Structures are given as C-alpha cells and as structure tokens.
Amino acid sequence: MTRAERALDRIHSGVAPSRDEAVSLLGVSDARLPELLGAASAVRDRGRGRRITFSKKVFVPLTTLCRDYCGYCTFRRDPGEPGAHTLTPEEVIALVQAGARLGAKEALFSLGDRPEALFPEHRAFLRVMGHRTTLGYLRQICELVLKESPLLPHANPGLMGERDLARLREVNVSMGLMLETTSERLLRPAMAHHRAPDKVPTRRLRTLALAGKLQIPFTTGILIGIGETLEERVDSLFAIKDLHERFGHIQEVIVQNFRAKPRIPMAHHPEPSAGEMLRTVAVARLCLGGSVNVQAPPNLAGDLYPALLHAGLNDWGGISPLTVDHINPEAPWPLIGALRRATEAAGFELRERLAIYPEYASRPEFLAEGLRPRVQALLDGDGCVRTDYERWRQW
Secondary structure: OOHHHHHHHHHHOOOOOOHHHHHHHHOOOHHHHHHHHHHHHHHHHHHHOOEEEEEEEEEEEEEOEOOOEOOOOOOOEOOOOOOOOEOOHHHHHHHHHHHHHOOOOEEEEEEOOOHHHOOHHHHHHHHHHOOOOHHHHHHHHHHHHHHHOOOEEEEEOOOOOHHHHHHHHOOOOEEEOOOEOOOHHHHOOOOOOOEOHHHOHHHHHHHHHHHHHOOOOEEEEEEEOOOOOHHHHHHHHHHHHHHHHHHOOEEEEEEEEOOOOOOOOOOOOOOOOHHHHHHHHHHHHHHHOOOOOEEOOHHHOHHHHHHHHHHOOOEEEEEOOOOOOOOOOOOOOOOHHHHHHHHHHOOOEEEEEOOOOHHHHOOHHHOOHHHHHHHHOOEOOOOOEOOOOHHHHOO
C-alpha cells in the first residue's frame, strides 16, 4: 500500500492528513483520484453543506504600477508603458456607480505594491492627491466609494503594516493578500519571485498575522504552478492553516492556477493540468477542514470549471457583470446565469454573498462599527445577499 493510499484510508476515518500525507495525496494516481475528490467533498458537505457562494463585484485596478517584477504577472506596468495608469477619484466613482446599476455589491481593489518607492511619476501623482503613500490614497478612495455608491470595498493592496491595516479596516468590510507560496527558493535568480521584494514569504506572513491581530476578515491563498514543489505547496497551505488557528480571521482560501501569457517572463512555463488543480483543491480542503471557505476561480479553469465542485470548494469568488479580470484579462468570467446552471446541475445551491462572508458579517468584532448597518441591510437570515434588492437599490 502506498503512502497516498494509507492517507486516504486515514481520511475516511475522519483524520486530517499530516504534512507528508498531504504531499503524497497531491500525487495520488488517476485511478484513486475519484476517491480523493469524494473524501474532500464529504469534508466540505459536513462543514459547509451544499451551498456554493459568489460575490458580484466591480474590479477596480487602482494602479497598475508596481515595484515588483514577478515572472508571471501581466497586470503591472512601468510608467509610460501601454496600460500604465492610476485611477483618479472621478474614474473610480464612475466605475463603481456603473457596477451598482448592474447589481454589484463589492468594489474589489487591486493595485501594485508600493510603486511610490520606485517611480517619481507616481510620487508626483500622490502629492497632487494630497498623499505620500499609495495606501493613504487607497484609504481615501475607499471612503469615497462608501460615500458615493452602495458598494462595499475589499482591498488587496499588498504588504501592509499595522497602522495601514487599522486605517483601511475602517473603510473595508474585508481585505486580502495572497500568500502565494512560502518558498524562499522562488526568490532566486531566474525564479518567479526573483525581482519581487514584496513576495518574501516572511513579510507576507507578517501582514497576514497583523490582520489577524486586528480581527480583519481576510482572504488569502496559494498560486500553484509557478515553480514550487509539491512539498512547498503543502507547506504554504499549512502556514495558512496555522494562522487561521491562531486568529480565526482567514475567511477564504483561494487555490489559483498559474496561466501563461505572451508578454511575461514565464510565457513558456507549463501551466498546471486540470488534474493537478483538482488534486490541489481537494488537498486544500482536507488540510484546512470543513469550516474554511475554499475558492478556485472558475474563469481560470475554462469549460472544465464545474469539475472543481467535486474537489471540495464552496465558493467561486468574485464575478463581475461589468469589468474584466484585470489580473487574467484573457480569461473571461462565466456569466452568472451559466454559473448558476452549472452549479445547480451538479446538485448544489448557488447564493450571492458579500465581500465579507456570512460567518464574519454576524460577528461585530470583525467589522468596523460604521460599516455594520450597511452590511446588515443587505443580508438575509442566512447571511447571504437578500433576494429583495429594492431597499438596497434605494440606498
């Protein structure tokens, strides 16, 4: 009997896999893959039921400038490059108000890490706006979104210290930072994070821990297929698990697959296979347990995304009725109607959630006092978005 087979036997007895067992499960044979998926689905069903959630969002690329040069990123730009842009307050408000008219509830902010540290052009822009840092500008914009639209901000601004986290907490219902990997090896020359000072794993783990200290509902996750080993992939999942056990603030864990793109250094790097993605989602579920929300982006799986339902996920992430996925613009989100049909055809219920998950929206310690009335007005008794939008639309 192989280690993977022994691990599956133990999982059927209700025992979570150890680190070494999880590594072996990532390499489980095709013949026993259905058994792995079934075990992960059973853990999901016991912990989360048969409800699959998603958030209707507007993707707000606040700035595409970034001081990191990750080998897989097509989002970032240098000043003067096509697509290099920092949104003005007027552009942001026009975008979120357009999204509100289409029923979006979340304003998802993505932006590069500390571009002011590298680009004098960006420092000049911030001075005009009355700020020294991009994080200060982000806070102003989030506050403006709350004032000028019904959308609820969720910011993913990269590394943050305690002071910036605390200030952003006041104007965000949740926040996020992808751990991506705990592999220091990927910082070496010719590796994915070689020219990315903000991808040092200890620095990202520190931000995640500070968010836990401040009781911020936090989204994180791993990026697979960027050169990490199976052992490193599991170590990243266990690092997230440890943080959640300490602070209880990890509201969502994303398993995201690398996608090759023409203009990136890793343009010819192989993408993870569908089977590898299924195995990783299933192992993430088994390692993290039934209570944690596990997500995989459907647009990055193409037509095969319904198969991910059988690997133990319980969330599809943000889906926009207006904006593209600016991180993966070549991969359109499925239409919400198609997502609903695929989810229900597999025997699940699809429900819309807010950027803050139901179990955190009901706990006042995880939400700034000024945001609580806005959140509660949108929720039904299950903590999902109410189906009667009239009161929300008249905000």
